[in-house]
Amino acid sequence: MFDLLKLRFRHGCQAIRDIQHAEVISTYRGFPVIDESKCSDNCSECKNVCPASAIDINPLRLDLGKCTFCGECESVCKSGAIKFSSQHKLGASSRESLIISSGKIFEEYDSTAVQTKKEIEKVFGRSLKLRQVSAGGCNGCELELAAASNVNFDMGRFGIDFVASPRHADGIVITGPISKNMAPALMDAFKSISEPKIIIAVGACAISGGIFYESLELNRIFFNEIKVDLYIPGCPPHPLTFINAVLKFIGK
Amino acid sequence: MSWAEIKNLQSISLKDIPELSFSELRSQLLDGISSGKRLVQFFGEKINDDIILYTILADDERSKLFIALSKSKEGDVYKSLTSSAKTFHLFEREFYEQYGVKPEGHPWLKPVRKGIAGVSSEETPYEFFKMSGEEVHEVGVGPIHAGIIEPGHFRFSCHGEVIHNLEIELGFQHRGIENLFLKNKSNPIYLLKLAESIAGDTVIGHAGAFARAMESLAGINISRRAMIIRTIALEMERIGIHLGDLSALSGDVAYTTGNAVFGALRTKIINTTLAICGSRFGRGLIAAGGVNFDLSSNLINEIIKTLNKIDEDAELAAGVLFSSASVLARFEKTGIITRDTAREIGLVGPAARSSGVSIDVRSDHPYEGFMLLPVYKLTLNTGDVFARAYIRYIEITQSIKIIKELINLLGEGEVIVQNKKIFPEQFVISMSEGWRGEISHCAVTDNKGQLRKYKIKDPSFNNWLAVALAVRKNGISDFPLVNKSYNLSYSGFDL
Numbered sequence: 001m002f003d004l005l006k007l008r009f010r011h012g013c014q015a016i017r018d019i020q021h022a023e024v025i026s027t028y029r030g031f032p033v034i035d036e037s038k039c040s041d042n043c044s045e046c047k048n049v050c051p052a053s054a055i056d057i058n059p060l061r062l063d064l065g066k067c068t069f070c071g072e073c074e075s076v077c078k079s080g081a082i083k084f085s086s087q088h089k090l091g092a093s094s095r096e097s098l099i100i101s102s103g104k105i106f107e108e109y110d111s112t113a114v115q116t117k118k119e120i121e122k123v124f125g126r127s128l129k130l131r132q133v134s135a136g137g138c139n140g141c142e143l144e145l146a147a148a149s150n151v152n153f154d155m156g157r158f159g160i161d162f163v164a165s166p167r168h169a170d171g172i173v174i175t176g177p178i179s180k181n182m183a184p185a186l187m188d189a190f191k192s193i194s195e196p197k198i199i200i201a202v203g204a205c206a207i208s209g210g211i212f213y214e215s216l217e218l219n220r221i222f223f224n225e226i227k228v229d230l231y232i233p234g235c236p237p238h239p240l241t242f243i244n245a246v247l248k249f250i251g252k
Numbered sequence: 253m254s255w256a257e258i259k260n261l262q263s264i265s266l267k268d269i270p271e272l273s274f275s276e277l278r279s280q281l282l283d284g285i286s287s288g289k290r291l292v293q294f295f296g297e298k299i300n301d302d303i304i305l306y307t308i309l310a311d312d313e314r315s316k317l318f319i320a321l322s323k324s325k326e327g328d329v330y331k332s333l334t335s336s337a338k339t340f341h342l343f344e345r346e347f348y349e350q351y352g353v354k355p356e357g358h359p360w361l362k363p364v365r366k367g368i369a370g371v372s373s374e375e376t377p378y379e380f381f382k383m384s385g386e387e388v389h390e391v392g393v394g395p396i397h398a399g400i401i402e403p404g405h406f407r408f409s410c411h412g413e414v415i416h417n418l419e420i421e422l423g424f425q426h427r428g429i430e431n432l433f434l435k436n437k438s439n440p441i442y443l444l445k446l447a448e449s450i451a452g453d454t455v456i457g458h459a460g461a462f463a464r465a466m467e468s469l470a471g472i473n474i475s476r477r478a479m480i481i482r483t484i485a486l487e488m489e490r491i492g493i494h495l496g497d498l499s500a501l502s503g504d505v506a507y508t509t510g511n512a513v514f515g516a517l518r519t520k521i522i523n524t525t526l527a528i529c530g531s532r533f534g535r536g537l538i539a540a541g542g543v544n545f546d547l548s549s550n551l552i553n554e555i556i557k558t559l560n561k562i563d564e565d566a567e568l569a570a571g572v573l574f575s576s577a578s579v580l581a582r583f584e585k586t587g588i589i590t591r592d593t594a595r596e597i598g599l600v601g602p603a604a605r606s607s608g609v610s611i612d613v614r615s616d617h618p619y620e621g622f623m624l625l626p627v628y629k630l631t632l633n634t635g636d637v638f639a640r641a642y643i644r645y646i647e648i649t650q651s652i653k654i655i656k657e658l659i660n661l662l663g664e665g666e667v668i669v670q671n672k673k674i675f676p677e678q679f680v681i682s683m684s685e686g687w688r689g690e691i692s693h694c695a696v697t698d699n700k701g702q703l704r705k706y707k708i709k710d711p712s713f714n715n716w717l718a719v720a721l722a723v724r725k726n727g728i729s730d731f732p733l734v735n736k737s738y739n740l741s742y743s744g745f746d747l
Contacts, residue, residue, distance in 0.1 A: 007513060007568045014516040025523070027530040051442040070536050072441055075544070084530075132400045136427050138743045139402055140452025140533055143496075146400040150515045164398035179746075181368045181424045182403055185395045211445050214435060217428035235535065236452065 014151045019158075020247065022240055029069040029084035030238075031109065036060040036102035038079040046073035046082055052204060052211050055082075064090060064098040065207040068235035090233045091245020098207070098231055114230070114248040121251030123196060124170055127159040128250055130200070131169035131193060135186045136218070137176030140236035141203040145173065148239040155243050158252060166190075171198035171229075174222075175236075177205040177212040183219040190226065198249075200230045202242065207231050255280070255309070255318040260617035261468045263680045266696065269306075270320050274330050277307065277322040284309045284318070285337045290611070291598055292317065292692055293681065294343035296351040297705040301325060303351045306694065306707075308681060312616040317681060324353050332358040339598035342713065365423030365746055380419050383409035388416075391728065395424045402742035406731075413727045418720045425746035433706035440466065440540050440671065448535050451710055451744035455531075456482070456489045457686030458708070458744075459538040461693045464619065465682035466540045469674035469697060475665040476624075478542035480658045483621025484555070485525065485534050485543075487651040487658075490687040491562065492521045494644040494651075497739050501641050502573060504733045505582040513569045517562050524558045527551060542668030552659055559652045570645045574638075583638035587722035587734035590635055597721070600714045601689015603738055606643045607635035613685035621658050637730075640737035676701040686711060688741065710744030 016022045024030065039060060047055045050073055054066035060081065062073075073082050087106045092098050092113035100109070134142050148155045149162065163169050166189045178186060190199075201223075204210035209218060230249050232242050254272070258264050272280065285291065293308040302323050309318045324330070332355035333340040344355040346364045355361065362378055369377035382390075388411050395403035405421040429450060436442045447462035448455045460482055467474060495518035502510025522532040529537035529545045537543055547555075573579055589599070594607035604611055613619075614627040630646050632639040676699045683692045689711030698704040715738060722734050 003568060004509065004572050007565070007572055008509065010565055010568065011509075011513050011516060014512075014519070025527050027527055029530045029536075049441055051439070051445040068445055068535075069531075070441075070445055071530065071544075133396055134400075134402045134425075136425050136743075137402065138425075138449045138452035139741065140449070140455075140535075142400050142402060143453060144532070147519070150519070151512045152516060152519045162400055176425070177427060179424065179426055181365075181371050181426055181746075182395065184370045185403065185424070189396055211442065211449060212427050212432065215428040215432055217426055217431075236533070238532070 015154045016152055019240065019243055024086050024088050024238060024240065026086050028086045028088065029071050031085050031087035031090060031106045032062050032100055033083045033085055034060055034062060034100060034102045034104065035081050038081040040079060045076045049073055049076045059101060061099050061101045064100060064233040065095060065231060066204055067233065068204050068211060088238050088241045089244045090241050092231050093229065095231065098233060114245055116249060116251045120249065124250045129161055129163045129169050130171050130173050131166045131189060132162050132173040133186050133189050135174060135176040135182035136179035137205060141175035144236040144239050145202065145242060148242050153239045153243060158247060160246055166192035169193050171200060173200045173202055174206045175202045177209045177218050178220050178222055180217055180219040183222060186222055198229045199226055200232060201228045202232045202237060204233060204235045207233060210235065255320045258317045258319055260317065260683045261464055261619055261680065263468045263678045266677045266679055269679060272320050272322050274322050274324060277320060278331065278333060281307060281333060282336050285339065291339045291343065293694055293707065293709060294340065294347065295707045296347050297696060298351060303353055305347065312611050315617055326352040329354045329356050331356055334358050338596050365426045368423055380407045381417060383416055387411060404742050408728060410728055415723045415726055415728050418723050420716055420720050422742060422745050425743040429747045430706055430708060434703055437703040444538065444540060450708055451741040452533060453493060453741065454686045454688065454744065456485045456534045456538065457684060457691050460486060461682045461684045461691050463538050463540050465680050465693050465695045466674060468680045468682065469678050469695060470672040471675065472541055472669060472672055474542045474669055475667060476663050477665045478667040479620040480662050481543045481547055481667060482538060484655050484658055485537055487655050488521055488525055489534060491648050491651050492518050493687045494648050495521065497736065498641065498644055500736050504736055505579055507573065507576065507579050510569060510573045513565065517565055520558050521562060524555055527554060539668055541671045546667045556656065559655060563649065563652050566645065566648055574642060582733060583641055584636060586637040586730050587726055587737065588636045589718050589722050593721060594635065597717050598714050599718055601711045602640065602643045602647060603689060603715045603718055605631045606639035608633040613683050613690050617683050619684060624661055625654060625657055627654065637733055637737040674701050688712060689715065708747060710741055712740040712745040715740055716745060
């Protein structure tokens, strides 16, 4: 009994009190800051080194929906045209907003990327139950989504929870590039959720196929038919990235 | 035995691998297994019309590996090895599924990754084993599970609450990783990122195994400092997952204190990995030729501080957890795998060690930091959920000691050396001890010095059968607990 009390005392309070203003350590690779004016002529080193084909040159652009945040482009670029900041709020409502061009500053991205709709706020603002489906995910995104509900991040305090049955869910959270073998089950789960429902794509794999985009074992028809409401980039996204994007989406 | 003797991470010229006839190979494999050797690899490669079967046996006690190959053609039939030694069962099924060479007499030649109903090209979908009788019923779970975990299908045949058979169908996560390795063979950075995504919970384990295979093929020696940083990261990965699993096991038996405390400790260790390399799972740390991030003295202090905190708190928490009657009532004598069964089906890692099988790649086939620091193999004998939980705790304390000792051996020097081109027509096996057990990667290069075949074996490939066997004669409500005590990878198996 004494040990239990001692343990409880040492455990203390682990919850991050202010999720919306929490910062991540500076080594974390978050929002990329791009300055094309630093590029030398005919240089395409960053594009060549990118494992996910996330970089376009002329003009220099980086697609957060494909980026695995490995940092290889940053380390290969001698002039510093691409630098990853530690800003973790990367969620966006549209696929286009995920493409970061030269000169885009984080504050501007953060204030416009996630759009809040009145009706979403009204229906889901105080309670949002989500069904997560891993469709070929490597367990990276899955671990971080599970961590969003742990004692540190404690997403449940905002009324956002993951539930077991799609019948209890207000939306679906998809991870993984959608393997052929999971495509039917994903569609079944999606159809089992009653309207209105929201669709959240988590991680580079779900958003664009990630580093598996060339694989013949994928079946991404789901995304041709279903419109995504919220994109959470990362490989895997930090729990703070997920929680903050969802909070903003439901008007918090 | 006329096999070539190799060591972990030793490249060997393809022409030095002895070619045996299929029947010779078969009888020598069976002799090897019955004399106590362990099957490590059994995989095929298609070159024109020939199907080459590579087989590797391990003599763990003497740190030796033996390799031989045999050639056959698609549609050939051979006498199954599984009927004589169970450890072959899944290897033979995989070989048949990928190359169409049929093991005749295999007791259960069902699909490995390609039998999913509604997706498979087979006209009649695979039918699960059926148990019949009065009051017998079936429970189907998955592919989508209740929690935030990967997909797989479990089919239970029960009588009342008691499970009599569990059949596990996997393959839902199949992304064609081995093909992607060949498709992008000229892009080493891509390949490293791909290796990091074989199983997202074993980033350091798989990326490290890949990097070492490439370094061996190119004849690169990385600096001692880089080796030690990799080993430290591997042990931190082990500590992180073991803490997370102790948290989840506590949660599964509704012991919320354990769930909260171990969960919070896990956050501390993975955030330290984040401080080192910018990713909570160690992505971006490993490079071919070394590591991308050095350890500053501040970081080293940070690591030691975190380890001390974990050491003290985990000891306290484990003391409370493993003396709680309500926890022990669920953990003890649940999901037992005996030592004989563990050996027979070829378990690896903590799953084997908790059943009394003393194997650990860190000690049996040492590499990197473990060359400098011998690892004592820890085993428990009961083979139940308790043993699989408790071994996590003692491995955490062991890994903390290993990291602290390795920090003293760090030395000075560059952490990355120039990558070189790999040599042509070579074969290498790269084994390492991930937190789940033996990871082994095999690479074969062509005459231009590029990858011709890349074979990955996650420890889950060896261990999934243990889950199915462990739950027999247990209540179905104990399944989540047994499953979590193994915590096997779906993506690592499905590839």
